[in-house]
Amino acid sequence: MSLPPGPRAPTAIQTYEWIARPTTLMRRAQARYGEPFTLRLAWSDAPMVFTSDPVEIKRVYAADPAVLHAGASSAFLEPFAGPRSILVLDGEAHMRERKLMLPPFHGEALARWRATMAQAAADELATWEPGRPLHTLERMQAIALEVILRVVFGGGDPQLRDAIRRALQLPMPMLFAMSLWRDEQSGPYAAYLKRVRRLDALLHERIESDSHDGSILQVLKSTGASPAQLRDQLATLLAAGHETTAGSLGWALERLARHPDILARIREGDEAYLDAVVKEVLRVRPVLAITPRKVKQPYALAGHTLPPGVHVTPCIYLAHRRPDIWDDPTAFRPERFLDSSPPPYAYIPFGGGVRRCVGAAFATLEMKEVLRALAARFDLRPARATGERMRRRSITMTPSRGGYVVPHSTSRHADVLPPQPPDRQLPDLQPGAAT
Ligand code: HEM
Numbered sequence: 001m002s003l004p005p006g007p008r009a010p011t012a013i014q015t016y017e018w019i020a021r022p023t024t025l026m027r028r029a030q031a032r033y034g035e036p037f038t039l040r041l042a043w044s045d046a047p048m049v050f051t052s053d054p055v056e057i058k059r060v061y062a063a064d065p066a067v068l069h070a071g072a073s074s075a076f077l078e079p080f081a082g083p084r085s086i087l088v089l090d091g092e093a094h095m096r097e098r099k100l101m102l103p104p105f106h107g108e109a110l111a112r113w114r115a116t117m118a119q120a121a122a123d124e125l126a127t128w129e130p131g132r133p134l135h136t137l138e139r140m141q142a143i144a145l146e147v148i149l150r151v152v153f154g155g156g157d158p159q160l161r162d163a164i165r166r167a168l169q170l171p172m173p174m175l176f177a178m179s180l181w182r183d184e185q186s187g188p189y190a191a192y193l194k195r196v197r198r199l200d201a202l203l204h205e206r207i208e209s210d211s212h213d214g215s216i217l218q219v220l221k222s223t224g225a226s227p228a229q230l231r232d233q234l235a236t237l238l239a240a241g242h243e244t245t246a247g248s249l250g251w252a253l254e255r256l257a258r259h260p261d262i263l264a265r266i267r268e269g270d271e272a273y274l275d276a277v278v279k280e281v282l283r284v285r286p287v288l289a290i291t292p293r294k295v296k297q298p299y300a301l302a303g304h305t306l307p308p309g310v311h312v313t314p315c316i317y318l319a320h321r322r323p324d325i326w327d328d329p330t331a332f333r334p335e336r337f338l339d340s341s342p343p344p345y346a347y348i349p350f351g352g353g354v355r356r357c358v359g360a361a362f363a364t365l366e367m368k369e370v371l372r373a374l375a376a377r378f379d380l381r382p383a384r385a386t387g388e389r390m391r392r393r394s395i396t397m398t399p400s401r402g403g404y405v406v407p408h409s410t411s412r413h414a415d416v417l418p419p420q421p422p423d424r425q426l427p428d429l430q431p432g433a434a435t
Helices: 011-020 022-033 054-062 075-081 091-101 107-112 114-125 136-153 158-168 172-180 188-208 216-221 227-240 243-257 260-267 271-284 360-377
Strands: 037-039 048-051 293-295 299-301 304-306 311-314 378-382 390-393 396-399 404-409
Touching (some): 011 390, 022 048, 048 054, 114 136, 136 227, 136 243, 243 260, 260 360
Antiparallel strands (some): 037 048, 299 304
16 A cells, blocks of 8 residues: 655644645645645645545545544644544544534524624724724634624623634644654643633533523533533634634635725625625635545555555545636635525535534534625725735635735725735735635
8 A cells, every 4th residue: 555645744744834834735746746736744644545536525524433433633623622533533422412413503503603703793893993004804703703602602701702713713832843743841842731621610610500592502401411521512613613614704804805896796785795705715715725534454545555544535625726626716706696506515614424524514604794794884905915825724724914905885985094014025926826
C-alpha cells in the first residue's frame, strides 16, 4: 500500500504552512502533485490524503461508518469538545448523539429562532456609525455568539462570553506551539487547558441552575443526559455554532463591500437571490477547508489503496474552485446558483453523509437574517482596495483584515470617511483575487 505523493518538507514545516498559509499550501500541493496528494500535519496522528473529486467525495460520505471514522479524525478537538462530543464519537454512540441534537435545529423549532437572530442583528447594527470603518468579523462574532447563547441557554452573561472567546480564539503562535508541544503541565497547551477549565466551571454552573423555558439546554436535560454529557454537548454547540457562522458572515461582508451591486439586489427583497448569495459566500470562501475521515480498513482511492490509520480528506476548499465544474471559479457570482445547480458532491460547505453539519439550516437562516437587516440599513465600501486573504483562526479560515469595511447609510451616501493609513501589510491583491 503506497500513499499518494505530497510535499517532502518535514511535518513541522507543513504544519506551519497549514496554520499560516493553508490555502497556498493546498493549491501548491495540488498543482505540483495532482490529486490525490498527501500532507503530513502535526494536527493529525497520521498522513492526510486530499481529494476534491466529487465522485471520490461521494464515496467517502457514503462509506460504511465501520470503514471510515470521522470522529477519530477530529480527536484533536477533544480537549475542548470533550470525549462525549458528537464531533469525536463514531458508530452507534455518534448516531445516538446526533438524534438528540438534530431536532432543535430543524423544522418548526428552527423557525422559532428567526426572531432571535433578527433581533441580535438589529441590536448590533444599531451601534454602527456610518462612515466609520469596522472590523466586521469581530462584529459578526458578537452577533453569532449572542444568538447561540440565547438559543442554547436563553441568554448569556459577560463572564461566559469572555470564557468562550478565550477558549476558542487562539493566536497563531499559540496554535503552532500547541500543535507540536502537547505538555499538559507547562507551556502553551497547559495555558490552553486552563482556559478550557475556566469555561467548564461556568458551563457546570449553568447546567446545575434552572434552565430557561424552551432553551436547548432544557431540551437536552430532558433526555436524561448526565452533567458530563451535557457539558460536552454545550461546548460542542457553542464552538461549532458560532465561529463558523461568524466567519462566513465576515466573508459575506468582505465580498459584498467589493460588490455593491449584489448588496443592492439583496435590498430589493428577492428571497431566491439572497439564498444564492449565501450559497456563493460559502462556496467561494468556505471557512472549514476539509472533512477528514480516518481509514479503519484498507480503502481504495483513485488507484491507491490507503492503509488503516491515514485520513482520507475531502477538501471543501479545492472542490469549490475546480475549473471543470465552476465557471470562473474564483469570481463572486451568486447568479451561478440561480441559473443551475452544481453536480452532486461538488458543493459541500457543510460536509456530507451521516456527519453532515447539524446546524446547516440554522446557519443559513442566521446568515440570511443578518444580511437582510444589513442591506436594509447600510451600503458597504471596502476600507482597503485589495481583497482580503484567507487567514486561519483556530480551525476556521477568516478574512485576513477581519472583514475591514466602511458602512454608509443607504439613505445618505455622503457619510464622511475618516482618513485611512496606507495598508502596508499585504501585497497587491485585486478585488476578488484568488486567495
Ligand atoms: C456557516 C456555518 C457553518 C458551517 C460552514 C459548518 C460546517 C460544518 C462542516 C463542514 C462540518 C463537518 C461535516 C462532515 O464532516 O461531513 C460540520 C459539522 C457539524 N456542525 Fe457545522 N457548520 C456551520 C454552522 C453550524 C452551527 C450553527 C451548528 C450548531 C448550532 C453546527 C453544528 C455542527 C455539528 C454538531 C457538527 C458535527 C456533526 C456530526 O459529526 O454528526 N454547525 N459543520
